[in-house]
Amino acid sequence: MQGIRLEGLTKHYKRGGEIIRALDGVTLDIEPGEFIAVVGRSGSGKTTMLDLLGLLLKPTAGKLFIDDVDTAQLGDRQRAQMRARKVGFVFQEYNLLSGLNVLENVMLPLRYVKNGKDGKQHAIELIDRVGLSDRLKHRPAELSGGQAQRVAIARSMVNRPSIILLDEPTGAVDTETAQQLVDLLKRLNREEHVTLVLVTHDTDIAGQATRQIRLKDGKVLTDEKVEELVPVA
Amino acid sequence: MEIIRNVARHKLRSFLTISGIVIGVLALTTMGAMAENFNALLNGGVAYFGQNVQVGPPDGQSAALLPLSKIDEIKAVDGVAAAFPSYGFQAKPGAPPSFSFGVPDSIVAGDPAENDWAGLKTTFASGHQIDAGSSGQVVLGSSISKEFGKKVGDSIDLPIRPVDARPDFVNHSFTVVGILNVTRTAPDNFAYINTADGQMLLKDSLPIAIRDQVDVSKITQSVDVYAKPGTSLAELDSIANRINSQVTGVKATKPSETVNAFKSGGAIFTAITTAAALLALIIGGLSVVNTMFMAVAERVREIGLKKAVGATTYNVMSEFLLEATLIGLVGGLIGYGIGAAITIIVNGTTPPGQSTLFLLTPALTIFAIGFATLLGAVAGVLPAWRAARLDPVIALRNE
Numbered sequence: 032m033q034g035i036r037l038e039g040l041t042k043h044y045k046r047g048g049e050i051i052r053a054l055d056g057v058t059l060d061i062e063p064g065e066f067i068a069v070v071g072r073s074g075s076g077k078t079t080m081l082d083l084l085g086l087l088l089k090p091t092a093g094k095l096f097i098d099d100v101d102t103a104q105l106g107d108r109q110r111a112q113m114r115a116r117k118v119g120f121v122f123q124e125y126n127l128l129s130g131l132n133v134l135e136n137v138m139l140p141l142r143y144v145k146n147g148k149d150g151k152q153h154a155i156e157l158i159d160r161v162g163l164s165d166r167l168k169h170r171p172a173e174l175s176g177g178q179a180q181r182v183a184i185a186r187s188m189v190n191r192p193s194i195i196l197l198d199e200p201t202g203a204v205d206t207e208t209a210q211q212l213v214d215l216l217k218r219l220n221r222e223e224h225v226t227l228v229l230v231t232h233d234t235d236i237a238g239q240a241t242r243q244i245r246l247k248d249g250k251v252l253t254d255e256k257v258e259e260l261v262p263v264a
Numbered sequence: 265m266e267i268i269r270n271v272a273r274h275k276l277r278s279f280l281t282i283s284g285i286v287i288g289v290l291a292l293t294t295m296g297a298m299a300e301n302f303n304a305l306l307n308g309g310v311a312y313f314g315q316n317v318q319v320g321p322p323d324g325q326s327a328a329l330l331p332l333s334k335i336d337e338i339k340a341v342d343g344v345a346a347a348f349p350s351y352g353f354q355a356k357p358g359a360p361p362s363f364s365f366g367v368p369d370s371i372v373a374g375d376p377a378e379n380d381w382a383g384l385k386t387t388f389a390s391g392h393q394i395d396a397g398s399s400g401q402v403v404l405g406s407s408i409s410k411e412f413g414k415k416v417g418d419s420i421d422l423p424i425r426p427v428d429a430r431p432d433f434v435n436h437s438f439t440v441v442g443i444l445n446v447t448r449t450a451p452d453n454f455a456y457i458n459t460a461d462g463q464m465l466l467k468d469s470l471p472i473a474i475r476d477q478v479d480v481s482k483i484t485q486s487v488d489v490y491a492k493p494g495t496s497l498a499e500l501d502s503i504a505n506r507i508n509s510q511v512t513g514v515k516a517t518k519p520s521e522t523v524n525a526f527k528s529g530g531a532i533f534t535a536i537t538t539a540a541a542l543l544a545l546i547i548g549g550l551s552v553v554n555t556m557f558m559a560v561a562e563r564v565r566e567i568g569l570k571k572a573v574g575a576t577t578y579n580v581m582s583e584f585l586l587e588a589t590l591i592g593l594v595g596g597l598i599g600y601g602i603g604a605a606i607t608i609i610v611n612g613t614t615p616p617g618q619s620t621l622f623l624l625t626p627a628l629t630i631f632a633i634g635f636a637t638l639l640g641a642v643a644g645v646l647p648a649w650r651a652a653r654l655d656p657v658i659a660l661r662n663e
Binding site for chain 2: 082085087088107108111112114115116120122126128130131135139140142143144186190
C-alpha cells in the first residue's frame with residue numbers, strides 16, 4: 032500500500048527521573064497526496080511526530096510504514112537513503128547553506144542519492160516553478176525570507192519525494208508572504224500529488240489543509256477532514 | 265568545490281592553520297634534504313668500504329707506511345682475489361679548517377685498474393681513465409674540477425700551493441685527462457693520480473731527515489684488498505681476520521666495523537633531523553584538529569540539514585575528512601615548495617669546491633607532501649567523527 036501508516040507510534044524521553052511521553056500510541060493512515068496540518072499547543076508532540084515521520088528519530092514503540100516498508104527494519108544507512116528518496120523537509124528557519132547559491136542549495140539532496148547528478152535540470156525547473164529563476168546564482172543572504180523559504184521548498188522536492196514535512200514553514204515570514212507560500216504548497220500538492228504534512232500554530236494556515244490533526248499530550252485529539260469543519264450552509 | 269569554499273570561508277583561520285603545516289613541512293623538507301645529502305655521502309662510504317678490506321700499519325705505528333712486499337703476502341691469504349697499494353694526500357695542505365658535510369679535497373693515488381673491483385663505481389663525464397704506466401696525469405672529481413675550473417686538457421698543480429707556502433713547498437703539474445660524473449660522495453672531491461705519482465708525492469711529504477733514506481717505490485700507505493665479486497660482508501670480515509693472523513706488521517680492519525660506523529652515524533643524524541621536523545609538523549597538525557573542531561561547532565545546523573536530506577554518517581564524516589586532508593595537502597605543497605626553493609637557492613650559492621648542504625630526492629618529496637596530507641586526514645578524524653555522530657534532531661534546532 033502506498034502512503035504512510037502509523038501503528039501505535041510512541042516516543043518517550045527520559046528527563047531526569049521523569050518520562051516524557053512526547054508521542055503516545057498514535058495510529059494514523061496518511062493517503063498519498065493528502066495535505067495534512069498538524070496542530071496543537073507547544074509540547075503536544077507535533078515536532079516529535081514530524082521527526083519520526085522523517086526518520087530522524089526512532090520510535091520507542093509502535094510501527095511506522097512508508098510505502099509499505101516497515102521502517103523499524105531499516106538500518107541507519109537505509110533510513111538515510113529512504114530520507115533522501117522519499118522525504119523532503121522544510122524548516123521554519125529555511126536552513127539554507129550560506130556558502131551555496133540558490134541552485135546549489137536546491138541540488139544539495141541530489142548528492143546523497145544514486146544517479147542524483149542528472150537532477151540539475153529538474154532543480155532548475157523547480158526553482159522556476161517557485162518563481163526564482165532569476166535568482167539561480169544568488170546566495171541565501173541576498174534573498175528575502177519568503178524567497179529563502181521558496182528555495183527550501185524547491186530543495187525539498189528535488190528528489191521527487193512522496194512526502195514533504197514542513198515544520199512551521201510560515202513562522203518566520205509576514206502574513207502576506209505566508210499566504211503566498213501556502214498557495215505555492217497547495218499548487219505543488221495538487222500538481223505533483225505529493226503528500227504534505229505541515230506543523231503550524233497558525234489556524235488560518237491549518238484551515239487551508241485538506242485534513243487537520245490536533246495533538247494533545249502526545250495523543251491524537253481530533254483527526255478531521257477540513258471540509259467536515261466547514262459548516263454546511 | 266564546496267570543500268574548497270568551506271576552507272576559504274574563514275580566510276584568516278585557514279591561513280593560520282595552513283601556515284602551521286607549511287612551517288612543519290618546510291622544516292621537514294630542509295632537514296630531510298640535509299639528512300638525504302648526508303646519507304648519500306655515507307652510502308658512498310658504505311658502498312666503497314663494504315666491498316674491500318682496508319689494510320694499514322699496525323696499531324701504535326705513527327706513520328702510515330707499509331712495505332709493498334706485504335701485498336704479495338696479503339694476496340697469498342685464502343679468499344683474497346686482488347690487492348692494490350693506496351696513497352692519500354691533502355689536496356690543499358695548510359687550508360684553514362672549515363665545517364663541511366663533505367670530505368676534504370684529497371689526492372688519491374692508486375692503480376686505475378682498482379676501479380674494476382671497487383664497490384663504488386665512478387664514471388666519466390668527460391675524458392678517460394689515467395693511462396697505464398703514464399705519469400703526470402690526473403682525473404678530477406666533479407666538485408674539485410668545478411672548484412678549480414678545470415676541464416680535460418688543462419693542467420693543475422698538486423698539491424695546491426697554500427697562500428702562505430714556505431719557499432721549499434713542492435708541487436707538481438698534472439694534466440687533466442678525465443672529469444668524473446657526480447657521485448654525491450667522496451670521489452667528487454678527489455683527484456686521482458697513478459701509483460708512481462703517488463709515490464712521488466709521498467716522498468715530498470716525508471720529513472727531510474729521512475726523505476733521502478727511504479725508497480718510496482717500495483712503500484705504500486695502505487692496501488685495498490678485494491675478494492671475488494659478490495663476496496659477503498661476513499666473508500670479508502673473515503678475510504680481514506685471516507690477514508691479521510697470517511700477515512705480520514699490518515692491521516686489517518673488518519669492513520663490517522667501518523660500514524656499521526657509517527650506518528649508525530647516518531641513522532643518528534637522520535633521527536635527529538627528522539624528529540625535529542616531525543615535531544614541528546605534528547604541532548601544525550594539532551592546529552588542524554583545533555580548526556576542524558571549530559568548523560564542526562560552527563556548522564552543526566548544516567550537518568543536521570545534510571542528515572535530514574539523506575546524508576549518511578559516512579557522507580558527513582568524509583566531507584569533514586576531505587576538508588582536513590585538503591588543509592594538509594595545501595600546507596604540504598606550499599611548505600614543500602618553499603623548502604625546495606630554499607634548498608635549491610642555498611645549494612646554488614655554495615662556493616665551488618664546497619659540498620652542497622641539501623639533496624632533494626623523490627622519496628623525500630613524496631614523504632613530505634604525503635605525510636602532511638596524511639597528518640591533515642588523521643587530524644580530521646576526531647572532529648569528523650564528532651560531526652558524523654551528531655543527532656540531526658538536536659543539530660537542526662541548534663541555536
